[in-house]
Amino acid sequence: MDEHTATAAPASPGPEPAGKAARTGPARPVWSAPGSRGAAEIAEILAFREARARAHLERLAAEGPVRRCPVCGHEGRFAPVRQKPGIWCPQCDSRPRHRLLKLWIDREMRLPAGAEVLHFAAEPWVRAEMEARGARYRTADITDAFDLRLDLEAIALPDASLDMVIANHVLEHVDDARALAELFRVLRPGGLAVLTVPLVEGWEQTYEVPGLDAETRALRYGDADHRRFYGRDLRDRVRAAGFRLGEFAAVEPDVSAHALHRGERIFLAARPEAAP
Numbered sequence: 303m304d305e306h307t308a309t310a311a312p313a314s315p316g317p318e319p320a321g322k323a324a325r326t327g328p329a330r331p332v333w334s335a336p337g338s339r340g341a342a343e344i345a346e347i348l349a350f351r352e353a354r355a356r357a358h359l360e361r362l363a364a365e366g367p368v369r370r371c372p373v374c375g376h377e378g379r380f381a382p383v384r385q386k387p388g389i390w391c392p393q394c395d396s397r398p399r400h401r402l403l404k405l406w407i408d409r410e411m412r413l414p415a416g417a418e419v420l421h422f423a424a425e426p427w428v429r430a431e432m433e434a435r436g437a438r439y440r441t442a443d444i445t446d447a448f449d450l451r452l453d454l455e456a457i458a459l460p461d462a463s464l465d466m467v468i469a470n471h472v473l474e475h476v477d478d479a480r481a482l483a484e485l486f487r488v489l490r491p492g493g494l495a496v497l498t499v500p501l502v503e504g505w506e507q508t509y510e511v512p513g514l515d516a517e518t519r520a521l522r523y524g525d526a527d528h529r530r531f532y533g534r535d536l537r538d539r540v541r542a543a544g545f546r547l548g549e550f551a552a553v554e555p556d557v558s559a560h561a562l563h564r565g566e567r568i569f570l571a572a573r574p575e576a577a578p
């Protein structure tokens with residue numbers, strides 16, 4: 303029985319079988335009918351649910367399914383991150399979006415010989431992957447911890463000087479119209495911007511309210527440093543900058559095998575070849 307079925311029932315179900323309770327935490331008491339509960343009973347329900355959730359996460363952390371990390375080859379359980387189980391590879395620290403990127407690199411990436419690749423906010427493992435494929439690979443960010451100190455909104459590089467730019471979860475931190483225009487400018491015709499962002503496919507429009515304070519940004523965008531939460535109109539924003547758009551999605555059996563987020567996508571924004 304799922305949560306919706308349980309709450310839609312006319313009265314609360316009784317205690318669950320001992321076997322299931324033993325696996326998921328404390329047994330569920332009998333509560334008053336939905337809609338007729340007092341404050342004390344609601345507090346009791348919240349405490350019960352909290353204990354249940356904790357027991358569930360503890361069980362997943364200790365007994366979760368075996369996954370295989372495409373980045374480092376680790377086979378075993380992955381660690382929970384915050385409320386989400388099976389996210390973090392304990393061998394190489396990869397998260398779902400990194401593993402998805404590795405699958406795309408292995409299966410679909412094409413680089414011209416001696417390709418110039420620039421990676422914003424780079425994860426360390428990507429360098430070896432790119433250099434093994436003959437790329438001239440450099441990392442960049444607004445801090446000095448990378449090869450180049452560059453601002454995605456005003457990239458201090460010549461026009462048409464790069465074959466690929468990777469920006470994994472960066473666009474949501476910046477003025478994306480300026481950033482996309484800059485990416486288009488610095489890429490050669492035929493070059494590719496490899497983009498990932500937090501995105502809700504069920505939203506037609508990106509949620510973006512200028513001037514929110516940090517606390518509200520953390521609540522509504524999931525991070526105080528984010529400027530928006532994308533809807534599926536991200537695609538329109540990318541195309542408006544002149545790109546042709548391809549996508550690489552996390553689907554089964556990869557999702558289960560490599561602990562990916564179902565349906566997460568890499569957006570592959572290609573600067574069209576020059577007109578003949």
Ligand SMILES: [Zn+2]
Nearest residue numbers: 371374391394
């Ligand atoms: Zn790993």
